[in-house]
Every structure is written in structure tokens, then in C-alpha cells.
Amino acid sequence: MPYAMGPNNYGKSGIRLVRVARDTARHGLRDLTVHTALSGDLDATHYTGDNTGVLPTDTQKNTVYAFARDGIGPIEAFAERLARHFVDATPAITAARVQIEEHAWTRIGDHSFTRGEGGELRTTEVVYDGTSARTASGVRDLLLLNTTDSEFNGFLADEYTTLPETDDRILATAVTATWDYRAEPDDGGAFYDQAFNAARGALLAAFADTYSLSLQQTLHAVGERILKAVPEVGEVRLSLPNRHHYRFDLERFGLDNPGVVFQAGDLPYGLIEGTVRREAA
Amino acid sequence: MPYAMGPNNYGKSGIRLVRVARDTARHGLRDLTVHTALSGDLDATHYTGDNTGVLPTDTQKNTVYAFARDGIGPIEAFAERLARHFVDATPAITAARVQIEEHAWTRIGDHSFTRGEGGELRTTEVVYDGTSARTASGVRDLLLLNTTDSEFNGFLADEYTTLPETDDRILATAVTATWDYRAEPDDGGAFYDQAFNAARGALLAAFADTYSLSLQQTLHAVGERILKAVPEVGEVRLSLPNRHHYRFDLERFGLDNPGVVFQAGDLPYGLIEGTVRREAA
Amino acid sequence: MPYAMGPNNYGKSGIRLVRVARDTARHGLRDLTVHTALSGDLDATHYTGDNTGVLPTDTQKNTVYAFARDGIGPIEAFAERLARHFVDATPAITAARVQIEEHAWTRIGDHSFTRGEGGELRTTEVVYDGTSARTASGVRDLLLLNTTDSEFNGFLADEYTTLPETDDRILATAVTATWDYRAEPDDGGAFYDQAFNAARGALLAAFADTYSLSLQQTLHAVGERILKAVPEVGEVRLSLPNRHHYRFDLERFGLDNPGVVFQAGDLPYGLIEGTVRREAA
Amino acid sequence: MPYAMGPNNYGKSGIRLVRVARDTARHGLRDLTVHTALSGDLDATHYTGDNTGVLPTDTQKNTVYAFARDGIGPIEAFAERLARHFVDATPAITAARVQIEEHAWTRIGDHSFTRGEGGELRTTEVVYDGTSARTASGVRDLLLLNTTDSEFNGFLADEYTTLPETDDRILATAVTATWDYRAEPDDGGAFYDQAFNAARGALLAAFADTYSLSLQQTLHAVGERILKAVPEVGEVRLSLPNRHHYRFDLERFGLDNPGVVFQAGDLPYGLIEGTVRREAA
Incomplete structure (x- = not known):
């Protein structure tokens, strides 16, 4: 053949x-x-x-x-x-x-x-x-938004860079998260629901609590918090689109805009993907 | 011209x-x-x-x-x-x-x-x-599902009719509802939020409470309940897709299926649309 | 009741x-x-x-x-x-x-x-x-794009207007067109296919041939051309989203952009809707 | 860390x-x-x-x-x-x-x-x-349909199998194909367009020409034909949803249905995925 x-x-x-x-x-x-x-x-x-x-x-x-x-x-x-x-x-x-x-x-x-x-x-x-089962669980289409406590500055600027630095922006994403279970639980039923709830709760708490200097930093914080919350999880994979919200320029109309009026963007969007592992690097 | x-x-x-x-x-x-x-x-x-x-x-x-x-x-x-x-x-x-x-x-x-x-x-x-404003409010993409208390029988059968009658089915829909306000409220702000909450609550209650002999009957019950709940509403327009759930035939596998396992259908779907008005016919 | x-x-x-x-x-x-x-x-x-x-x-x-x-x-x-x-x-x-x-x-x-x-x-x-049939036909999701011969200027400007005038832009739309047939043809079969082809051809030709000062003007030209092409059509209804294409600012990078590089926009979009009739106004 | x-x-x-x-x-x-x-x-x-x-x-x-x-x-x-x-x-x-x-x-x-x-x-x-570039090309959302020359029979039947065998069905799919180029061409421009056209043409011809006993067989035929048509391609990856078309039962209405009237299905759909390689197994 x-x-x-x-x-x-x-x-x-x-x-x-x-x-x-x-x-x-x-x-x-x-x-x-x-x-x-x-x-x-x-x-x-x-x-x-x-x-x-x-x-x-x-x-x-x-x-x-x-x-x-x-x-x-x-x-x-x-x-x-x-x-x-x-x-x-x-x-x-x-x-x-x-x-x-x-x-x-x-x-x-x-x-x-x-x-x-x-x-x-x-x-x-x-x-x-045929021998063993590997199980990964997660969430999809979970939208999260912080209205503040997000900066993005100090980044590399080349000749194509026009993005201004910001010390206060909206941070919004649609989480796809997947975490691997390293061990098979004795009582599958109760374990999986408890682990899911613990992981999801950790995810939300990490997003809400993290003062973010980059979406990458938030990604790591989310992964770390899930790993801490659920000992059976070996690694967390995250795909975080950066749903940009643009502060609308109202000065042209004689108005200020102290971080209150935003245009939610659609395409294009940033996409931050990464794995966080229990093991040291 | x-x-x-x-x-x-x-x-x-x-x-x-x-x-x-x-x-x-x-x-x-x-x-x-x-x-x-x-x-x-x-x-x-x-x-x-x-x-x-x-x-x-x-x-x-x-x-x-x-x-x-x-x-x-x-x-x-x-x-x-x-x-x-x-x-x-x-x-x-x-x-x-x-x-x-x-x-x-x-x-x-x-x-x-x-x-x-x-x-x-x-x-x-x-x-x-330029003279007056007409205001209509509503909901869209509100999914509702009853696991029982829905029948469909006694319908007209012609030579193309093969649907069996049923006295217990899942009734599921994705509500688009619009209601007209007949009068402008004195205090727009508080009124509209209160009216919306009352109408939405009436909609859910009507769906949950109605023993349904047809989706049309449910449609009328929903409209009637909204009209009763919010005196300022003149008419309610409803578009209710019938999201069919087919009882899966498990007898072929030696199993019974006493209304527990269903295949959620996609296309085609029934579509029931109607207006319910305060005025007598 | x-x-x-x-x-x-x-x-x-x-x-x-x-x-x-x-x-x-x-x-x-x-x-x-x-x-x-x-x-x-x-x-x-x-x-x-x-x-x-x-x-x-x-x-x-x-x-x-x-x-x-x-x-x-x-x-x-x-x-x-x-x-x-x-x-x-x-x-x-x-x-x-x-x-x-x-x-x-x-x-x-x-x-x-x-x-x-x-x-x-x-x-x-x-x-x-029960007595007569009314028939309307049309197209949907038909994308059309002109790379030039489209201006937009001389418009009303108020205190919220920031759009610059342009004498050369991309004009792009996704046509939904519906035309009513006033008369029932003797030979339905052949007529409808011929009429459809004639109307669609007129639509494309009108879009391609019209030097456009506004999408509204293009809308009227399309309607007029269909009416001329198919005598049995009484009116044409058109819904034309204006799919904005933004000339990308390359001067920031020391490059010119003589109408060659565009960012296709998504949301929001203009929406131009209108009916063109055979009858004089 | x-x-x-x-x-x-x-x-x-x-x-x-x-x-x-x-x-x-x-x-x-x-x-x-x-x-x-x-x-x-x-x-x-x-x-x-x-x-x-x-x-x-x-x-x-x-x-x-x-x-x-x-x-x-x-x-x-x-x-x-x-x-x-x-x-x-x-x-x-x-x-x-x-x-x-x-x-x-x-x-x-x-x-x-x-x-x-x-x-x-x-x-x-x-x-x-940083050293070399790997290039893969392909198509997506390419729908193909054969009205005949497709069978599916002789398959494994267990206690959950109810599918009847068929010796004549519609075979329809939405092709996602990706092929790897093993070598970098000397003249990138002309090569890539020629290779794409040759691969796409081979794909269509293979689908149209193959008398299919399974969608898997069609998948292999498509991959083989692309490999033959474009020597620079090392392997072809194919994802072929089986878009089921169900022969509609018209006998209930006193009509026969010799493979002319079909209900196009939506969910669920079969999904056949595989890689075809130039190398011998």
C-alpha cells in the first residue's frame, strides 16, 4: 500500500x-x-x-x-x-x-x-x-469582565507599535479552561462534581482578585489557583481571548470619559493561551 | 421620477x-x-x-x-x-x-x-x-422547558399525518416576547424596570403553571398572565419555537423509556406565533 | 374571553x-x-x-x-x-x-x-x-463590493459628527432583496426562473455600474434596474448593510496608503433599507 | 516558582x-x-x-x-x-x-x-x-455531495445497532483538508498557487470518481489523489463530517421514493478524520 x-x-x-x-x-x-x-x-x-x-x-x-x-x-x-x-x-x-x-x-x-x-x-x-482512562474537565464560554484593576504597559515597542500604555482598562475574556485529573478518584460521582465546583470557584476568584498587569499574568494566576484548590489536578490549560473594550473618545464632543463609556470590540481580538503545571519549571 | x-x-x-x-x-x-x-x-x-x-x-x-x-x-x-x-x-x-x-x-x-x-x-x-413615543419591551432567547404536564392530541389528521398522539411530552421553547406599553409612565425610570420584572415573572410563572394541551394554549396563557400582571401593557406578541424533544426508542435494546431519555431535535422546529390583547374579541 | x-x-x-x-x-x-x-x-x-x-x-x-x-x-x-x-x-x-x-x-x-x-x-x-396567491422572490446573503466609484460627502454635520468626507471608498454590502410579482404568469415554471435571472442580473449590473454618492443612491439604482428588467415586478424591497472598510492608517509607519490596504469592519454597520416602486411618487 | x-x-x-x-x-x-x-x-x-x-x-x-x-x-x-x-x-x-x-x-x-x-x-x-518554516495549506467549508455511488454495509453490528445496510445513499460532507509541503519551493509565488489548484482539483476529482463503500474509503482516496497530484506534499489530513441525508419514508402516503426525496440531517453527524501519508505503512 x-x-x-x-x-x-x-x-x-x-x-x-x-x-x-x-x-x-x-x-x-x-x-x-x-x-x-x-x-x-x-x-x-x-x-x-x-x-x-x-x-x-x-x-x-x-x-x-x-x-x-x-x-x-x-x-x-x-x-x-x-x-x-x-x-x-x-x-x-x-x-x-x-x-x-x-x-x-x-x-x-x-x-x-x-x-x-x-x-x-x-x-x-x-x-x-484499553488500560487506563485519562480524564480532563473544564468550562467553555464563561465570560468574565473586570471594570478596573487592569493595566498594560512597559511592553516592547517596535516601529509598528502605536498602542498607548494604560494603567486602567476593562479586562474581559471568554474562558476555555481544561484541567487534567492525575488520579482516578475512589468515588467518581461525588469527586468530579466537587472538584469541578472547586476549580470553577477558584477560576472566578482568581480573575476577580488578581490586579492584572497583563492577561498572561491573569492566566497564570487562574491556573495556579485551580491547582491549589484541587490537589488532583496536574495541569491547567487556558485559552483566553482578550475581548477589547475601547474607551470611547468623548472629548470631541466636549465631554470627559473617566473610564465609564466603552465600545466593545469584536474582531480582531487578542488570544492568550497557556498551560500552568504543578511541577516546578 | x-x-x-x-x-x-x-x-x-x-x-x-x-x-x-x-x-x-x-x-x-x-x-x-x-x-x-x-x-x-x-x-x-x-x-x-x-x-x-x-x-x-x-x-x-x-x-x-x-x-x-x-x-x-x-x-x-x-x-x-x-x-x-x-x-x-x-x-x-x-x-x-x-x-x-x-x-x-x-x-x-x-x-x-x-x-x-x-x-x-x-x-x-x-x-x-415627532409627537409621541411608542415603547415596546420584551425578552429574547429565553429558554423554557417543562418535563411534563404537556399533551398534544385530538388534532386534525389528514392523509399526511403520522404523528402519534401523546399525553406526556417535554415542552421546550425559546421565548421571544414583546409587550406594548399603552401609557407613558410618570417616572420612566422606576416604572420600566418594575414592569419588566413583573412581566418576565408572569411569563415564567405562566409557563411553569400551565398544564398544556397545545403550545398555542401556553402562548395564550403567557400573554394573559403578562396582561394581568402589568396594567399598562396593551398587547403581548409571542414567538414560540417548539423545540421538539423525541422520546428515544429504547425498546429495541430491551429497555423501557418511561419519559426519561430524549433526543433534543434541531431542524425542523414548530413555530407558534400570536398576539394576546387586553380587549375582548 | x-x-x-x-x-x-x-x-x-x-x-x-x-x-x-x-x-x-x-x-x-x-x-x-x-x-x-x-x-x-x-x-x-x-x-x-x-x-x-x-x-x-x-x-x-x-x-x-x-x-x-x-x-x-x-x-x-x-x-x-x-x-x-x-x-x-x-x-x-x-x-x-x-x-x-x-x-x-x-x-x-x-x-x-x-x-x-x-x-x-x-x-x-x-x-x-383562499382566493389568490401573492408571490415575492429575491436573494439573500449576496455580497457585493466595489473597490472604487463610491463617495460620501456633503452630508449633514452636527456636534456629534466626526466622520471625514471621502471621495473614494470601498462600497460593500450583503444584499437582501425581495421583489413582488404583480401578475400571475401563464407558465409559472419558465417565467419564474427567467424573471429571477433577469432580476439578479439587473441587481449585479446596477451595483457594478452605478457611480455611488451614497448607498441610498445605489439602493434606488438597484431597485430601478430590477423594475426595468422585469415588467411583472411591482416593487422591490432592499436591505443593504453598509459593510464598512476602513482605510488603514499606514503613515504612522512611513508608508502611504493610496486606497490599497483596508480593515474590514464588523460591528457596528450601517443599514440602509428602502422600497422602490414602479408607480410615480 | x-x-x-x-x-x-x-x-x-x-x-x-x-x-x-x-x-x-x-x-x-x-x-x-x-x-x-x-x-x-x-x-x-x-x-x-x-x-x-x-x-x-x-x-x-x-x-x-x-x-x-x-x-x-x-x-x-x-x-x-x-x-x-x-x-x-x-x-x-x-x-x-x-x-x-x-x-x-x-x-x-x-x-x-x-x-x-x-x-x-x-x-x-x-x-x-528561527531556522526553518513549515508550511501547510488546505481548504475549509468545501461542501461536496454525491447523489449515488455510495454504499454502507457489511459493518459490525452489536446489540445497539439498528442502522439498516444500504447500497445506495447520498454521500455529503464539508471538507477540511490540510496538506504539508515537505520542501520549500524555489519560487514561492507561482508554486503555491499551482500546488493549491492541483490539490483542490485532485480532491474534487477523487470525491466525484470514487465509488464509495465507506466515507473512510473516500477519505483515503482523496488523500491518495492529492499526494499523487502534488509531489511536494508529504501528508494530507482530512476531517470529513458525514452530513447524513435520510431517505424520507413516503410509503406511508402511498408513494414510492426511489432515492429522490431526502431529509438533510443536522445534529448529530458522523465525523471521519484521518491522515494519509506518502510513506509506506
Whole structure:
């Protein structure tokens, strides 16, 4: 075979699962989007279209719904159940990655819930290779904004630099954070929810408390605080778009603007990405 | 002129305004998107490109930021201030429409805030014609879901009907609601916020409390409840997509599904739209 | 009934229909999104949840697919077939609106096609009230850009005006155009495709040929040209966002910028909307 | 430092650059979105907010516009010029990644152009580490659809499998393809455009010509054909969502459906990803 397959995987994306807990009159509601990706000995389907080893993506979808019948638990545990199943039950499959995003709803009645369109997501990704599972969790689309306590100055200026220094700006971002769990907990259920809440709380507190000289500094502070809050976390990966807010020039109209009126920018935006690790450098 | 202009307007859309209140150490934050649309004697620019009467859309944008300098108040009052200005100060302009959407942020510190991407919007539209202002307010992208107490049966069946009747389904929607205020309040500020909160609360309560035989019935119940809650409202316009949730067939796998596992649908979706009025039919 | 229903309608939105013509080895492909909206005597479902007169939106969807079995023809004719059916065959329904968007694919083989994600849409809306059908057609998401022959000056300046006059700018827009057909053609099929092509061609030619002193002037020119090209059109409605392109200031870097380097803006954008009619003013 | 930075980078995303060539009356138009990402010795800004080594993302944006003054050429060459500059001219920076997406416009006049909203993108990513540049190019949002010559059967069935086998289905996908160039060409300009056109042409031909037993087989065929068409390409990475088209069941209405009427699905979708390499396995 002159042209060989390199890394590859296949699965079902965007599986929209809603589960209702009806054990009591006060119903529970879970709202997940699940993505599966399987890999293994799949040369035959690529080279000749022989699908003998291919578990259809439609089956993967069915499996997600079937496994939800008896409860979901934390998304980390549900993802791992699925990943283990796909590898253990499918001869050609040697590794599975299951990603889940969860939308939180707010209760307004015994069987009634509300949320805004979009919103913050709780996320997880579990990779199982037949031996062990690696679990990473996080948040996405979590917007944070500080109205002050943010500077940006002392930076390198070259011939293309026109940005003025500032000692007071709005700092706003849309957090994508992912943290790896180094150890598998004894009681998956309780652990994952507690760890998530601790990590998310640390994230918010770090953002609110840090007097920021750069978004990079805030990034490190957020990572450090999560690591301190959750001993099981080995590293934190952060992607922080800098959602620029431009102080609008009102002097042209005979008005001052002491940091009160801003134009929220859209494109382009800064993007600060980095990993913070427990280990010393 | 053989080809005449019919109705027309022009303005600036997507003006992203963020305002910080810094009067105390506990900052305030407002996050608005403003759209302006002016109309009047604008034949010259259409027929010959004579822009003598045209206030640039860039100026309209500048005006929004300048007017925000001294505070915004309820979005209804801010929209009216702007609409009156555009008509009163611009000779060729005889009518102005100002639409505003507001994103609510949640406080997490004295100068720190959070929200999820997207989210529910509070909206207003004010139209001023040189004499009086008409104000409509509402919500958009407000998701609501009931896990039970929703039926759909007894409907008309023709040769293309395959939908089974159901006496227990998930009812989910993304509310766009607009209500007209019939009277101008004496104290705009306090009134509009109170009225909005009362209307929104009535909307949620109606959705949660109504045992629904059709989404149309829920629509009427929501409109009726808002009208009862806010005497100043004359009519309520509602656009309710029916976000279908399909009970997943688990019997194929030897499992039952007593209303617990659902596939959230995307396209197509039902769309129920209607107006509920105070006046008797 | 103290709280009465005002105008209302219901239907199915986002019905994704793909039809393959397999009569010959050279297959044909049509890709439509259909939206239905029915109105009539629907008080019962709103007031009491009595659905006796309600044809389910699921049935409306089924009907769209069933009617496509024997061919679609121009979207205008397909929309009218559907609208007439919903009114004529459903006792409670007195009016139907059917909207269709069509995605054009480019052939790359006898049974192979390509297009870019998104793309320009051909649109139609047919409203049938039991007696006659009104048909409007148009385009959406059609981007047009002139690199020169666009000025904007001589405009009104007030105390908030800072925009400099310009005698050479990029003019860019994303056209939404809708034109009403005044008369029903004898041969729907051929007429609608011919009229569409003539109108679209006139639109492009008018945009390319007009030396523009304002986007309003371009709007009128486009409307006029469509009216001249298609005698059956009674009026043209246009919505033209002004997609601003800002000449980037390169002088700060010792470079000139004779209209070659631009920053494409996003939010905010101007929005110019207007109707051009055959009748004299 | 107990909590150390791991891999990190920062830059400006979504830089919207439009360039007009005005050398002759027949203007040229280029429409790019540029993303920059720099990495290097950036510990100080992360740990203490010392920005001495930080070239602002605003400066990176300015540089993109300044470099466009004298022409862009193929996006690969433009990305490399930028990447080399950022590393060579900035002391702390040891590596730069520049990604570019290009929108193609269709000429409709000497200075007039059109395209649909969205559309297919030509992409590139250049990574420069101070010594050498690696260049990868590709396409995104390229939709392809075959109306026949696609089967899917003989697959593994477990207890959750309900998918019927099919010997004739629609095969539709939205291609994201990336191919690595192994060698730097002598004449960057002409080479990159020729190679792109050859690769894109091979991609389309492979999709159209392959009788497909699985989307995986099509993926391999596409990769193989690109490798054959462009000797400088070392490997091809493909991400192919399977955009399911469901044959609509018309038998319920007394109609047959010999592969003519389909419901285009949305969520969930299959996702097939893989790399095809020149080297033997």
C-alpha cells in the first residue's frame, strides 16, 4: 500500500441527550451534547471499504441514549462508561475518546426550568486506551469582565507599535479552561462534581482578585489557583481571548470619559493561551 | 421620477456599548447593543446622491456613546432620549426607531462580573414620530422547558399525518416576547424596570403553571398572565419555537423509556406565533 | 374571553429538503429549506387547548416531502402548490404562507456537486388566502463590493459628527432583496426562473455600474434596474448593510496608503433599507 | 516558582485584511483573515506582569496591515514573511505561527466583485522557529455531495445497532483538508498557487470518481489523489463530517421514493478524520 493511513478516528458528533429524572414529583433535568471518536485497526475500511470492523456511528449514538437509561451521574463518569464500553466491546477498537458538554438549567418549578440561549458549558474529555482512562474537565464560554484593576504597559515597542500604555482598562475574556485529573478518584460521582465546583470557584476568584498587569499574568494566576484548590489536578490549560473594550473618545464632543463609556470590540481580538503545571519549571 | 421611493429608513446597527458606573468602589456594569433607524425627507440622497439632509450613521453611533456619558437608566428611557434627539435635532428626519438589547451580567466582586456566552436578552423598541413615543419591551432567547404536564392530541389528521398522539411530552421553547406599553409612565425610570420584572415573572410563572394541551394554549396563557400582571401593557406578541424533544426508542435494546431519555431535535422546529390583547374579541 | 387572540399563525420552520432527479445518468440536485405558516380559525386551541382544527406542524413537514416526490420546479411554483393545499384541504385554515430558500450547487460530475458553506440564497414567499396567491422572490446573503466609484460627502454635520468626507471608498454590502410579482404568469415554471435571472442580473449590473454618492443612491439604482428588467415586478424591497472598510492608517509607519490596504469592519454597520416602486411618487 | 508555565503563545486573531490592487483600471481584490501566535521567553509577563519582552498583539495587527502595503502574493508566502519578521525582529520570540484564511471573490466588473456569505476558504498555516518554516495549506467549508455511488454495509453490528445496510445513499460532507509541503519551493509565488489548484482539483476529482463503500474509503482516496497530484506534499489530513441525508419514508402516503426525496440531517453527524501519508505503512 503506497499511501498509508496515519492517525485516524471516527465517531458521532453532536449527540443531543436530554434526561429527565422522574423518581419524585420534583423532576431533575440533564442536558448534554456528546461526541464519540473511536480508533484502532481500521485499515480495511480505509483501503478497501471492508467495514467488518466498523461499529457504525449510528450505533455509537444509540449506545449513548441506551446508557443514559439508568442515570448519568457526573459527565466524567458517563464519558468513561461509554469510552470503556466502546473499547472493551468492539474487537477492532483500541482507543476511544468521549467528549461531553453540559448545559446547566435553572429550576423555576417542580418540573420547569429556564436558561438563556447559549450560556456557559461544563465540559469533559475522557480517553480510554484499553488500560487506563485519562480524564480532563473544564468550562467553555464563561465570560468574565473586570471594570478596573487592569493595566498594560512597559511592553516592547517596535516601529509598528502605536498602542498607548494604560494603567486602567476593562479586562474581559471568554474562558476555555481544561484541567487534567492525575488520579482516578475512589468515588467518581461525588469527586468530579466537587472538584469541578472547586476549580470553577477558584477560576472566578482568581480573575476577580488578581490586579492584572497583563492577561498572561491573569492566566497564570487562574491556573495556579485551580491547582491549589484541587490537589488532583496536574495541569491547567487556558485559552483566553482578550475581548477589547475601547474607551470611547468623548472629548470631541466636549465631554470627559473617566473610564465609564466603552465600545466593545469584536474582531480582531487578542488570544492568550497557556498551560500552568504543578511541577516546578 | 418614474421609479419612486416607498418606505425607507437608515441607521447604525450593532452599536456595542458598555458603561461602567464608578461612583463607588462597587462598580456597576451595563452592556447594550443599540440599533438606530431614521426616516423622513430622504428623497434627495436616493434620487441624486445629494446628502444634505443625511446625518451619517457614524454620527448616530457617536451620539449613542455621548448620550451614555451621564447614565443610561432603563433601556426604554435611553432609547427614547435617543429617538427624540434624532428627530428633534435633525431637520430632515421625521421619525426614529431605536432598538436596544441588554445583556445582564452577574456580580462576582466589587468590580468583577460573569455571564455565559449568549444568554437571555432584555429588549426594547421605541418609535418617536415627532409627537409621541411608542415603547415596546420584551425578552429574547429565553429558554423554557417543562418535563411534563404537556399533551398534544385530538388534532386534525389528514392523509399526511403520522404523528402519534401523546399525553406526556417535554415542552421546550425559546421565548421571544414583546409587550406594548399603552401609557407613558410618570417616572420612566422606576416604572420600566418594575414592569419588566413583573412581566418576565408572569411569563415564567405562566409557563411553569400551565398544564398544556397545545403550545398555542401556553402562548395564550403567557400573554394573559403578562396582561394581568402589568396594567399598562396593551398587547403581548409571542414567538414560540417548539423545540421538539423525541422520546428515544429504547425498546429495541430491551429497555423501557418511561419519559426519561430524549433526543433534543434541531431542524425542523414548530413555530407558534400570536398576539394576546387586553380587549375582548 | 377577556384576553383575546390577535393575529396568529403556526407552522414548521427549517424543513430541509434535498431532491435528486435520477431520470438520466446525469442527476439533478435541488436543496431547499422550507417554512410553513398557517392561520385561520384557531381560537379553540389557544383558549382551551381543543386541537380539533389543528393540522400538526409535523404533518405540514410530511406534506412538503410528499409533494416533492413528483418534482419541484421553480421554488415559487412549489411554494404556491403547498400554500394552496394547506388552505384548500384544511377546514380551519384560511391563509397560508410558504417561504423557501434555495441553495445552488455547482456540478462537478454526473452525480457530484460542490458549493461553499453558506453562500447566496434564492428566496421566495407565497401567501395564499383562499382566493389568490401573492408571490415575492429575491436573494439573500449576496455580497457585493466595489473597490472604487463610491463617495460620501456633503452630508449633514452636527456636534456629534466626526466622520471625514471621502471621495473614494470601498462600497460593500450583503444584499437582501425581495421583489413582488404583480401578475400571475401563464407558465409559472419558465417565467419564474427567467424573471429571477433577469432580476439578479439587473441587481449585479446596477451595483457594478452605478457611480455611488451614497448607498441610498445605489439602493434606488438597484431597485430601478430590477423594475426595468422585469415588467411583472411591482416593487422591490432592499436591505443593504453598509459593510464598512476602513482605510488603514499606514503613515504612522512611513508608508502611504493610496486606497490599497483596508480593515474590514464588523460591528457596528450601517443599514440602509428602502422600497422602490414602479408607480410615480 | 511552584506553578510553572508549560507551552504558551499569544497573538491576534481575526485580523480582517482587504487589499485592492489599483495598478490598472481593472482592480484586483484580496480578502484575508489573519491570525498570529508568538511564543518564546515569556515567563516574566506570566509570573510578574513584566511586559518588557511582549510585543503587543495590537502591534502584530499593525504589522499585518503594513506588510500588505506592497502586495500579498500567495497566502503561504505572506504568512511566512510575517512569521519570519515576528521571530527575527523580536528578541524574546523564538517561534511564530501565522494562519490565514482567504475568501475568493468573483469578478463582475473592472472594480466590482461578488460572492455568497460564507463560502469555501483557502487556508494556510506557517510555523517558523528561527531556522526553518513549515508550511501547510488546505481548504475549509468545501461542501461536496454525491447523489449515488455510495454504499454502507457489511459493518459490525452489536446489540445497539439498528442502522439498516444500504447500497445506495447520498454521500455529503464539508471538507477540511490540510496538506504539508515537505520542501520549500524555489519560487514561492507561482508554486503555491499551482500546488493549491492541483490539490483542490485532485480532491474534487477523487470525491466525484470514487465509488464509495465507506466515507473512510473516500477519505483515503482523496488523500491518495492529492499526494499523487502534488509531489511536494508529504501528508494530507482530512476531517470529513458525514452530513447524513435520510431517505424520507413516503410509503406511508402511498408513494414510492426511489432515492429522490431526502431529509438533510443536522445534529448529530458522523465525523471521519484521518491522515494519509506518502510513506509506506
